[in-house]
Amino acid sequence: MDETTTPPRTAPGDTDREETAGESLFAEAVADWCRQLAGTLLEETGDRLLDTVRQAAGQLRELIECPGPVADAAPAAPPYRDRKGRLRNQTNPVMSARNPLAPPMVATGSGGAAEFSVVLPIQYQGPPRTLHGGYVSVLLDEAIWNAVRTEVRGISFTRELTVVYERPVPLGVPLTVTGRVTATEGRKTFAEGEIRSGGEICAHAHGLWIAPR
Amino acid sequence: MDETTTPPRTAPGDTDREETAGESLFAEAVADWCRQLAGTLLEETGDRLLDTVRQAAGQLRELIECPGPVADAAPAAPPYRDRKGRLRNQTNPVMSARNPLAPPMVATGSGGAAEFSVVLPIQYQGPPRTLHGGYVSVLLDEAIWNAVRTEVRGISFTRELTVVYERPVPLGVPLTVTGRVTATEGRKTFAEGEIRSGGEICAHAHGLWIAPR
Numbered sequence: 001m002d003e004t005t006t007p008p009r010t011a012p013g014d015t016d017r018e019e020t021a022g023e024s025l026f027a028e029a030v031a032d033w034c035r036q037l038a039g040t041l042l043e044e045t046g047d048r049l050l051d052t053v054r055q056a057a058g059q060l061r062e063l064i065e066c067p068g069p070v071a072d073a074a075p076a077a078p079p080y081r082d083r084k085g086r087l088r089n090q091t092n093p094v095m096s097a098r099n100p101l102a103p104p105m106v107a108t109g110s111g112g113a114a115e116f117s118v119v120l121p122i123q124y125q126g127p128p129r130t131l132h133g134g135y136v137s138v139l140l141d142e143a144i145w146n147a148v149r150t151e152v153r154g155i156s157f158t159r160e161l162t163v164v165y166e167r168p169v170p171l172g173v174p175l176t177v178t179g180r181v182t183a184t185e186g187r188k189t190f191a192e193g194e195i196r197s198g199g200e201i202c203a204h205a206h207g208l209w210i211a212p213r
Numbered sequence: 214m215d216e217t218t219t220p221p222r223t224a225p226g227d228t229d230r231e232e233t234a235g236e237s238l239f240a241e242a243v244a245d246w247c248r249q250l251a252g253t254l255l256e257e258t259g260d261r262l263l264d265t266v267r268q269a270a271g272q273l274r275e276l277i278e279c280p281g282p283v284a285d286a287a288p289a290a291p292p293y294r295d296r297k298g299r300l301r302n303q304t305n306p307v308m309s310a311r312n313p314l315a316p317p318m319v320a321t322g323s324g325g326a327a328e329f330s331v332v333l334p335i336q337y338q339g340p341p342r343t344l345h346g347g348y349v350s351v352l353l354d355e356a357i358w359n360a361v362r363t364e365v366r367g368i369s370f371t372r373e374l375t376v377v378y379e380r381p382v383p384l385g386v387p388l389t390v391t392g393r394v395t396a397t398e399g400r401k402t403f404a405e406g407e408i409r410s411g412g413e414i415c416a417h418a419h420g421l422w423i424a425p426r
Binding site: 018019020023026027030031034037038041042043045046049050053054057060061064079087089091092093094098099100101122123124125126127132133134135137138139140141142145155157158159160161162163164165 | 233243277307314339346347350355368373375
């Protein structure tokens, strides 16, 4: 793009124009590139690190210069308008394809239950080859919250969450994370969930979600 | 570096040579650059996104070509040798300066207590302007585990963690996260902690850590 013909700048909060699908796909491709780079920083050292970062810089330049064909693709996490009409990005640090912190993931769910599958790379590592304990909570919180959302109108906020760690959650293999509502009492929703690897439960959780008055 | 004179590749797991301080500082600078880029992907849309990513690509190129003076600096998270002598990166997704997922942070602690301070940017956002509930658990898990580590010889693993959410944890302002051991019984350590913002407790947690036999 010619800098001299760049139209007035727009950003979430401004409402100048919608982002194009191509721009959203570009943002998601850069987020994915960031995930690869995070892996490089943690998997490599010394000369090999320098070489791989140099290659990565070249890939970013190519992404910027030749975004490639996007005609048939739809962005996974395009910006949206909030209730006040403001342009907002999907920032969710667990699910959004636009957030380099997210693996990312897509949850499916209905009728008080939700599920997603994910394979996690080295940047989520706590003890060697296993998921950091805090991120075990992240996966369970997100899956159970998605289950609550299918059951309860409007938004509910986590009030309490208890996670029980049965065995290490492995990196690099498919994990299945599920959530389900167990009871509702007025504004309160009780729900639970678990993380499975190879059919075995690695961790489970239960908690309370409350809808604001 | 001239590709033709690059020595044999080394990586965590290989033991060819230690990484230099300059290389570690470079890795940490790239991780920090990644954090900025993650913010850009979530704060910008459309033309402004394209411009800012283009600028970021230029900054990465400068980092690679002119790493700058590093004589007086010491890396925060250099690789280390594990018990078997293998070169390992500090991968911790909450603390390590080398991991773009980490804010990062440094915990201080002794005698069964630990504390750190952190300001979190947009990539950790759940509800607008506040921390994702799963990441509330991440901060508490990490602070309390650091407290346990000051009290207990060797490693202890989280068995159970309960987090109580009192009010939203704000982004963009200093948070103080503390952990402390409340009791020990043989291989079991009981501990608790909280997240404070502006003196108010936003969330607290308690849990059980167990040392392997």
